[in-house]
Amino acid sequence: MSRVLWVGNTALTLYCLYHFGFLSGDFLHGVGKFASVVVAQLFPPAGWGHLPEFLKAMGETIAMAFLGTLLGATFALPLSFLASKNMTRSRPLQFGTRRFADLLRAFDYLIWALIFVRAVGLGPLAGIMAIAIVETGTFIKLYSEAIENLDRKQIDGISAAGGNGLQRVRFGVLPQVLPMMLSNTLYMFEHNVRSASILGIVGAGGIGFLLADRLRAYALQEACTIILLVILAVYAIDYLSKVLRERLIGDHRRREPVDDAKQA
Amino acid sequence: MSFEEQYSAYRRQKRLYAALFCGVFALCLAASWITAKFDPVTLLGGLPRTTEFLVKLVPPIGMATFAADVREWYWDGAKWMGSLLNTLLMAYLATVIGTALGGFLSFFAARNLAQHYAVYWITRRVLEVARTVPDIVWALLFIIAFGIGPLAGILAITVHTVGAQGKLFAEVNENISPLPIDGVRASGGSWLQVMRFAVLPQVLPNYMSYIFWRMELNVRSATIVGFVGAGGIGHDLFTSVQLLYFGDAGAILLIVVATVMAIDIVSERFRHRAIGKSSFA
Numbered sequence: 383m384s385r386v387l388w389v390g391n392t393a394l395t396l397y398c399l400y401h402f403g404f405l406s407g408d409f410l411h412g413v414g415k416f417a418s419v420v421v422a423q424l425f426p427p428a429g430w431g432h433l434p435e436f437l438k439a440m441g442e443t444i445a446m447a448f449l450g451t452l453l454g455a456t457f458a459l460p461l462s463f464l465a466s467k468n469m470t471r472s473r474p475l476q477f478g479t480r481r482f483a484d485l486l487r488a489f490d491y492l493i494w495a496l497i498f499v500r501a502v503g504l505g506p507l508a509g510i511m512a513i514a515i516v517e518t519g520t521f522i523k524l525y526s527e528a529i530e531n532l533d534r535k536q537i538d539g540i541s542a543a544g545g546n547g548l549q550r551v552r553f554g555v556l557p558q559v560l561p562m563m564l565s566n567t568l569y570m571f572e573h574n575v576r577s578a579s580i581l582g583i584v585g586a587g588g589i590g591f592l593l594a595d596r597l598r599a600y601a602l603q604e605a606c607t608i609i610l611l612v613i614l615a616v617y618a619i620d621y622l623s624k625v626l627r628e629r630l631i632g633d634h635r636r637r638e639p640v641d642d643a644k645q646a
Numbered sequence: 647m648s649f650e651e652q653y654s655a656y657r658r659q660k661r662l663y664a665a666l667f668c669g670v671f672a673l674c675l676a677a678s679w680i681t682a683k684f685d686p687v688t689l690l691g692g693l694p695r696t697t698e699f700l701v702k703l704v705p706p707i708g709m710a711t712f713a714a715d716v717r718e719w720y721w722d723g724a725k726w727m728g729s730l731l732n733t734l735l736m737a738y739l740a741t742v743i744g745t746a747l748g749g750f751l752s753f754f755a756a757r758n759l760a761q762h763y764a765v766y767w768i769t770r771r772v773l774e775v776a777r778t779v780p781d782i783v784w785a786l787l788f789i790i791a792f793g794i795g796p797l798a799g800i801l802a803i804t805v806h807t808v809g810a811q812g813k814l815f816a817e818v819n820e821n822i823s824p825l826p827i828d829g830v831r832a833s834g835g836s837w838l839q840v841m842r843f844a845v846l847p848q849v850l851p852n853y854m855s856y857i858f859w860r861m862e863l864n865v866r867s868a869t870i871v872g873f874v875g876a877g878g879i880g881h882d883l884f885t886s887v888q889l890l891y892f893g894d895a896g897a898i899l900l901i902v903v904a905t906v907m908a909i910d911i912v913s914e915r916f917r918h919r920a921i922g923k924s925s926f927a
Contacts (some may be wrong), residue, residue: 449675493868501699
């Protein structure tokens with residue numbers, strides 16, 4: 383069985399290599415060109431005169447990620463209760479909400495951005511909406527998993543003391559799930575800064591527009607400056623968010639929440 | 647200090663933190679709102695237009711003429727299916743090459759296996775850059791050298807895969823038990839033999855799980871690198887939207903969503919099977 387898999391995969395890989403032209407002289411030519419043209423011309427980064435413009439675009443990118451994540455979290459919060467088995471009695475409703483979330487996540491940010499650019503025009507608003515839609519799907523999944531893992535006893539305690547539905551959620555559910563939700567939301571914000579940095583390629587705002595523009599005009603040194611700026615911003619936000627998440631969850635040795643959710 | 651005093655001090659501190667958090671949050675919100683020129687009126691005005699657009703994606707399909715209508719909607723179906731197949735093969739090849747390279751580098755990026763700290767540090771930084779730069783940016787760079795076409799897209803996804811797998815695999819490597827390693831070393835095994843007989847058997851199940859997960863993500867990536875001309879079904883989608891052939895765009899989107907969801911389901915099965923084995927190992 384495992385030998386069949388090895389042979390099959392090797393054959394398919396070889397076919398792909400052939401099919402996509404990795405085995406032709408053009409590929410070697412391209413490698414040479416990549417080294418001599420692209421890598422050689424990327425450095426040193428230049429265009430520091432445009433730095434204010436770049437920084438402004440980077441700020442817009444982070445703002446898009448922030449608002450998109452926030453909107454997604456806001457939409458997802460009520461829906462995630464519908465998608466949890468222990469909160470929603472109606473199976474079709476619970477299952478339907480889950481599949482709806484899957485549908486929102488199935489398209490990449492860039493595809494939603496392409497759609498929203500048509501609908502609301504060029505600019506950051508389209509990018510914010512693209513992030514918000516994908517994140518609604520992701521957060522429904524992540525939040526509802528957190529809700530399904532909660533401890534029933536605290537809710538029973540509130541009921542026993544005569545609490546109504548709203549009080550059960552406020553004092554029984556939220557204290558248990560809120561740290562996990564906030565941590566997941568921060569992690570996705572981090573992730574979305576990276577996603578938002580490319581949405582400009584289809585005209586949905588942020589630094590991606592400048593980057594694609596420079597790359598298409600072969601202004602590689604300026605593109606290099608922008609790429610370095612994005613990497614720097616992503617590092618800074620990763621660091622900040624990690625510190626905040628460790629405070630929220632306490633145990634810094636646990637794995638990334640999203641990895642866990644996607645593994646599940 | 648009495649209990650009452652301690653409790654009220656605790657409450658005061660909690661409130662202070664909550665107020666601080668709300669203040670910082672409000673500040674971030676205001677800053678983002680202004681920077682991104684966020685306008686709820688435009689947003690709400692855009693919603694009906696979005697629905698309008700979504701409706702245009704699906705042409706009228708009648709019950710009586712269902713088959714004929716669908717056939718007309720998918721008038722270029724053969725070409726799109728070809729693009730879809732290409733997209734899947736692109737994702738597959740990028741996953742294979744990226745995993746092979748990333749897996750190789752992961753041994754140098756694991757603190758317990760790398761032989762020099764300098765090697766560890768450099769490998770980690772290289773992997774970080776490979777995955778921090780978005781794959782579509784890699785695609786734009788590769789297009790300059792390799793021209794328009796799937797080759798640039800495959801290379802872009804491969805670079806990103808190397809970065810991601812290198813890091814994930816390295817973390818798996820760091821969590822292994824040192825006992826088998828000591829055993830192979832004690833019986834005179836070389837570095838290569840340590841890797842083959844002590845490390846690989848421990849890490850393989852987790853590797854498999856990450857490979858399937860990466861395949862899922864790479865299929866998604868392969869559907870969008872076409873937006874910048876790097877091959878795959880994204881190219882068909884991008885052109886149809888640019889040319890305002892919304893029916894075509896809808897047909898392609900439906901193909902994409904069905905594929906992505908199908909791959910997710912299949913891969914989830916395999917991942918559970920791979921991880922299931924590890925718990926018995």
